[in-house]
Amino acid sequence: MNRLLTIAVADTSVIIRNGLVSLLRHLNGIRVQIIDIATADSLHEILTLHKPDILIVNPLLIGYFSLQQMKETCKCLNMKCIALVSTIMDQLLLRQYDEQISLYDTSEDLYKKIERLQALSIEVTVSEEQQSLSAREKEIVICVVKGMTNREIADKLFLSTHTVITHRRNIARKLQIRSASGLTVYAIVNKLVELNDVNL
């Protein structure tokens, strides 16, 4: 449950937006990164740029345009959409949303709705994200801290350079360490290599 969730909040009212944002930030067990969208004009641009996991939007901002089409043009096909309902609205308009939030929802309601949507979209990735390094990834870390290039690593481990790059990307994501000198610290501390193996 502690994966970082990117939520875009789109409404023209700053009072509603900030109120909702403040509730979202204080939901226990959900870590959120909030993107604030104030106008219909900036909606597409911001969605394309940030690709949020969830969009909470005032349906009036979208109108009768198709959400599916919007997801396609912004390339956020997996994004879940929640309607932020503040007035009586045409049910037809609301049907295309994954969930609805009313202005009078409690913070528990909000939590349950987000949790449900999050479970829908993220189940697969959570367990994978939190793993420590695989044996193969450790081998690659060792090569990197010895100062080998991707090409050399590929030749040594009988992999393609493309695969090596994918592994390195996964290592960076799991450890949150990108630099070679950072990986060196990791490798020494975890006794993957000795100091005299390292390319200092």
Place this chain on the structure above:
Amino acid sequence: MYKSGKYRETDKMSDLICDNYPMVLVLNRFGIDLGFGEQSIKDVCLLYDVNLCTFLTVVNFLVEKVSNPVMNIEQDFSLEALISYLHNAHAYFIDFRLPHLREKLVGAIEGCPEDVRIVIIKFFDEYSSEVYKHMSYEETTVFPYVRELLKGDRNSKYSISIFSKRHDQIEMKIVELKNLLIKYYPGPGNHLLNSVLFDLFATEEDLVSHSHVEDFLFIPAIRELEKRGVKI
């Protein structure tokens, strides 16, 4: 930012600092000393001959955590004053913050095996030299360019978009060091190490807001200057 911001010239300087302690650093960078008693922001700025508009713009920018380009920069804003602020911030990081942090770090990891100590310090030194490179580029290339612009000299081939494109995030590696210590530090915990961690968190924040001032206040102001070709 100056007239419409959270803090105004009539507010007490001490209130500003007590409500937002990171602003102590801003005072330093504008050359203002502590001990200003009950004086207002305006009076203190007058006393130290600091451009009031620039001071308030920077303060409100930081306090309100602005993270998009500031377009409505007022007439009285002084780019020369902002450059001197940025220059003092660089001097602070390079001459004080990083060397001081290094010294503390060396003491904090004394209980570690030698190989771990060596690679951690090496990591830190690499990081320091990256920060140094990053900042001296601004000192030797960007600031002189802006000073020429301010003098009305537009012959230079340089433009602020070059800077804006190559301006990278210098806080990323300090996040790595923080992660390494938190997740993998092999020695016994100690008070000094905790203090180093607190410093790392604070330095990260400080570097992020420093870059924000450059990206969202400094660069837009220069763009405006380039467009108009006159002093703002």
